[in-house]
Amino acid sequence: MDNLTHSLIGAVLGQAGLKRRTGLAMPALILAANLPDIDAPCVLYGVESLAMRRGITHGPVALAILPALLAGILIAFDRWQVRRGTRPLGRADVRAGWLLALCYIGALTHPAFDWLNSYGIRLLEPFSHHWFYGDVLFIIDPWLWAMLGLGLWLSLRRERAGASRWTRPAHMAIAGVLAYVALNLGISRIAAESIAMEDPYPRVVVANPVPGAFWQREVLWRTAGRYGSVPFSLFGSRVGTGEAEGAPTNMDDPRLARRVSESPQARAFLFWSRMPVAQVRGDTLQLVDQRFLRAPTRGNFSVELKPK
Structure with a gap:
């Protein structure tokens, strides 16, 4: 997913109540949710960066090390502010154990949501170069922005107003996102299965998410030497590969x-x-x-x- 989505996920988790566990919880969650994307500068290599992105920094070794490093940096930052006398008076005490846990929670949301795209992610790098694909959501999803953004805004507004249940909008946003992901997972499976058993019996079928229109898919198919695509809509008729002649690969x-x-x-x-x-x-x-x-x-x- 895009970094705005990752940031919103971290922020909503904080507003769901996790930010009460320790000082610097919100920056820990937001930064950790984006942490695996420290590989972003490799885009300077152009097309060659395709073999670099979503690899080692999204795999188990990095996900074991990077959150601990982030927690250490945040703890050091808090102590540095204490020594200088610039630590905000309203900040809760930093509890190292909780801060470390939140860094891991935030970081683990990143590969989970990156897997939802059709772009791919190497979840086992460096132990395996295998790419994993969810084919559930487009990499930029305004519906996710809306749910997460609204939940975050309402939660912050209630908190500032002194409401007792200010975490509730964040909880509802999380529930909405999980339901939305489950719905899209089902749509992708239905779309793929709608042509998988149709002549010319494709070897590969991918229900590619469509930007903005979560109810639609561009169903991509391939045989041994040909490829094609078929539009699919949850509210329209399903069509098989026989309606698309395709072209040679x-x-x-x-x-x-x-x-x-x-x-x-x-x-x-x-x-x-x-x-x-x-x-x-x-x-x-x-x-x-x-x-x-x-x-x-x-x-x-x-x-x-x-x-x-």
């Missing part, structure tokens, strides 16, 4: 293997790509991923291979 093009071996960008792309397609334009091959063929950011997910 061209991944068996004899020129492809040699050009990939000569291109670090292409090798990185194929390491990341779940549904690669080689589009032929004269003597130029362009590697794209079927999941992002229609995305506005398609250019970030392609590699052009020209003859040398």
Whole structure:
């Protein structure tokens, strides 16, 4: 998910009552919820960053170490403020055990929500390079923003007004998000199953979430050498792969293997790509991923291979 969503998740967890456990709880939860994305600067490497993102910093080793480091930094910051006499008077005492626990809670929400996308995440890195996909939510989901943002705002408003049950809106937001995720999981499963048993019996079916329209999916299918897509709506008719002729993937093009071996960008792309397609334009091959063929950011997910 995007970092706004991760931040809202951390903040809502704090407003649900966790921030009462220790001083610096809110910054701990919000920072920890974004912590695995310390790999973000690798985007400077362009297409090659596809093989770097959502890997080692999202795996078990990093998730064991990074939250402890964050907790240590926050504790050191609190003590530094005490020495300087700049520690806010209203801040609760920092309880190291609780602060550490909250850093782990916040950090663990990150891979959980990243898994929900079709982009992929290597949950077991460095022990395994396997990519995991939830195919549940689009990476930027305004419905999540609305639920989390409203719950956070109402909770903060009640707290400032001195209401006794100011955590309730945050609890409702969390319940709403969990229900929304469950609903979308069901929609994706229904969409995928609606064409999985249709001729030409695809080997791979992905119910790709659609931006903003959680009730719709772009159902992507692949056979041995062809690919296609079928629109799906929870409120419309279901259609099978037989209604879409598809196109050749061209991944068996004899020129492809040699050009990939000569291109670090292409090798990185194929390491990341779940549904690669080689589009032929004269003597130029362009590697794209079927999941992002229609995305506005398609250019970030392609590699052009020209003859040398």
